[in-house]
Amino acid sequence: MKKLINTPEREVDEALAGMAAAHPDLLRVEEPNIIVRKDAPRPGKVGVISGGGSGHEPMHGGFVGLGMLDAACPGAVFTSPVPEQMLAATKAVNGGAGVLHIVKNYTGDIMNFEIAAEMAQAEGIEVASVVIADDVAVKDSLYTAGRRGVGGTVLAEKIVGAAAEAGADLKTVTALCQKVQDNVRSMGMALTSCTVPAAGKPTFDISDSEMEIGVGIHGEPGRRREALRPADEIVEMLVTPILEEGIFASGDRVLAFVNGMGGTPLIELYVAYRKVNEILTGKGITIARNLVGSYITSLEMAGLSITLLKLDDELLRYWDAPVKTPGLRWGV
Amino acid sequence: MKKLINTPEREVDEALAGMAAAHPDLLRVEEPNIIVRKDAPRPGKVGVISGGGSGHEPMHGGFVGLGMLDAACPGAVFTSPVPEQMLAATKAVNGGAGVLHIVKNYTGDIMNFEIAAEMAQAEGIEVASVVIADDVAVKDSLYTAGRRGVGGTVLAEKIVGAAAEAGADLKTVTALCQKVQDNVRSMGMALTSCTVPAAGKPTFDISDSEMEIGVGIHGEPGRRREALRPADEIVEMLVTPILEEGIFASGDRVLAFVNGMGGTPLIELYVAYRKVNEILTGKGITIARNLVGSYITSLEMAGLSITLLKLDDELLRYWDAPVKTPGLRWGV
Amino acid sequence: MISTGDFSRFLETFAARIHAAKEELTQLDSAIGDADHGINMDRGMTAISELLPGLQDGDAGTLFKQTGMKLISTVGGASGPLYGTFFLRLGTSFGTATEIGPTELAAGFRAGLEGVIARGKAGLDDKTMVDAMVPAVEALEAGIGDLPAALDAAAVAAAAGRDRVTPLVARKGRASYLGERSADHQDPGATSTTILFESLRDALRAG
């Protein structure tokens, strides 16, 4: 295992110390390992928090700041955080207007956030939760854990954070988050595996001529393993099932998000974006906004995911609103 | 070779098409493969251009926009661009106040830019050049090609771009760029090799227990190969020779730039930043500004580089000035 | 009768065996999950080991409630809340008793199981720890007349439950994302649950 760390046990703590040192203008790090917006709580503002396993940076900690998250709860690598963290974060950002939990749909995240929400509510804090489950690689079913939360989470955090910043109340912010979830779909693929530091070896074996289609952001196996193909065909294989969801139609405006998994050179993401643009344009869908880069990653995994969000004027306005975080920044 | 590309021959062109599609608000792509700020030329403004081989994204193309570069010239992967490109870029951004060429110190870049400058001057455009050579891994000597230009280039482009945006004349902008060069030093290391697409196999072999200290941004071998060490020791090994340059002293303010080589997870860069901060603080040096992320990369190479720039009020002011490019964005 | 000290030895044994099985559990999780189950469980049970010296002389309820709370606050993932809830309910069921008989033992484990189901909403054949836990608790309940035999039957039933669902397609937890590809892989959580019942048997037999 080749990593720039000291020991697997200290990695998350040390990275948090690094973030605290690098971004004191935006955030602070508190016990028990939570990243809190510097000026939280802001009286009267709905608090927006999220969290999940570490190893997906900049998500979530890198999205703490003005116009996005009020706090993030980083767990061990690829392991959802513990309720103590979400409870502490909820209290730290509660300005009296309630707190929204943005939860990615993983059994562990769901249960730990649930326990924390119960505890916070017991302490008199109003908490709402929205579950992001946008990964079309997974069959949606009432009888399973359902779909994973992936790239749509980044877009939800940005948009919802902007609404909360603008003073929207908890009900409005919660409904907006659900609206993002209802209009966003993603799919990813991997060329290589990631290595969980504590595990010390790659999560999956994959030969030099194969790729994993529909991979999860924790290196979970995807829909299928198959022979490596040219980038354009790979993009087709990801965009097609997203479009088959029936959400996106000719005449629609979308936000297209081409995301690197952590070990993917930016030049390759632009090669892919070119093809995404070509496919959507061909279908009469307008890419009104885009995001190209590595924002929700899986440690050093090489690969990409594509996320499409159907936009309306409200989503567009909140997407364009100022944001100032370590990972996303514009308008201020 | 596992890459998200169609063919090695088409990679750069297709990535440029992707950039053009993704950022029409900031830039345009023109023949012969140059990336030009959307509103160039701006009458009366000094044009600032740079260029070099592709594979280092976001540098340079991702730094075209308000407050940074007016144009970038991307060559084939890891191969300096041709004079035609620099000539076309120089003409495209010439607003009558002259054009600065920011050149990384590689024989190829130097010679190709030199030819372009001669050609542009022959066409009556005033051209100045500054060579960035900040890599302390390489011994500085009059009798060799000297030091490589690495991370300092990103900082120079930001600072010089801000001065040009503010209306400084060519002489001032050139002197400022030289001032950055005189006050900036870098050193990098690699855990893994990169693979030039057209070559199809890794540039160097490295075992699972080794690292390359002092590696170049093209996967050029470094100072030495040695056993992998914990992150803190690696950071020490990079910061020490930078400090030994004698530029940075107790009481100084610096910009600390911890850069990922392309395949490095962001979480690891923060682990490293923590240690950089600890070392410098221990020496009485204040990190007044920092940049943590993958900004000058070597395709999918895993590793990092550390760059320190001694700041004064002028450099600080131009660093903080608004910038709006695909790769760096704040204040607008 | 089972003393708090006996239960403490059970937790110690469970911690030691989880530590020994850390790689195996992680390996199982890397095939159909995210390669952390062994790491998660070991992190939690190591914390429990450190807790035990201060708890072994108190009541059984406190021992297990503290264990549950500690697991919830150290493990994370799916297994943290699930095992945490399991031990919390077990502790609540035992209350302030310091000596537990077979009937109370079975009732406590039933309460723990119900907590896991309430929290995780998995049923039989969803291919989770529940598939090992249900038959184990049923064996305990069925055997309260002969505790050593019941403990052995529970451990055997857990293992059988674990193996029974190996061919199935997972319908809960991370493995469910795999659909058909999850079939023919042993579930990591059912494996750690089997270790739990084996530890219980062996620790109480030794006492």
Place this chain on the structure above:
Amino acid sequence: MISTGDFSRFLETFAARIHAAKEELTQLDSAIGDADHGINMDRGMTAISELLPGLQDGDAGTLFKQTGMKLISTVGGASGPLYGTFFLRLGTSFGTATEIGPTELAAGFRAGLEGVIARGKAGLDDKTMVDAMVPAVEALEAGIGDLPAALDAAAVAAAAGRDRVTPLVARKGRASYLGERSADHQDPGATSTTILFESLRDALRAG
């Protein structure tokens, strides 16, 4: 006398051999450079091959000037400006002549060499293409009385120059960044220059 067609055959041969040596040159460059010399040269010479049909019936000066300009605009890197300048100066030296004698040939190559030195500022023993080019041009100059022998001597001298500097530490170009570690590696540019002189010999001999 050497005709423009002969020179065109020289360039064709050079292009073909560079193409054949593409991997080898890149491999040499990956040891002490950035793994692109073969790719660079092949990109440039492939472009030259496409140019040749339109140039082989004109004068030798135009042939080589166009070749130089094309290399400068397609190769990039260090070798683009260097080989580009080489052929530009060669072309300038030949002017509008369509038949070139041994004396003019040697003078042309001397001019090309001087262009390379002016552009790259490398001297002997810096471990670059100059170390193959200098002895080759000297051999040409020394042998103008017997052209076939001189061409052969030039090719042999280039190879000898290439090999002579293999043990040395590079002082120019990317390899110089390596310091001591560049010793005992064959220089890619000196290797392609040797191919150039071998192509010249073989193409003119065949003609």
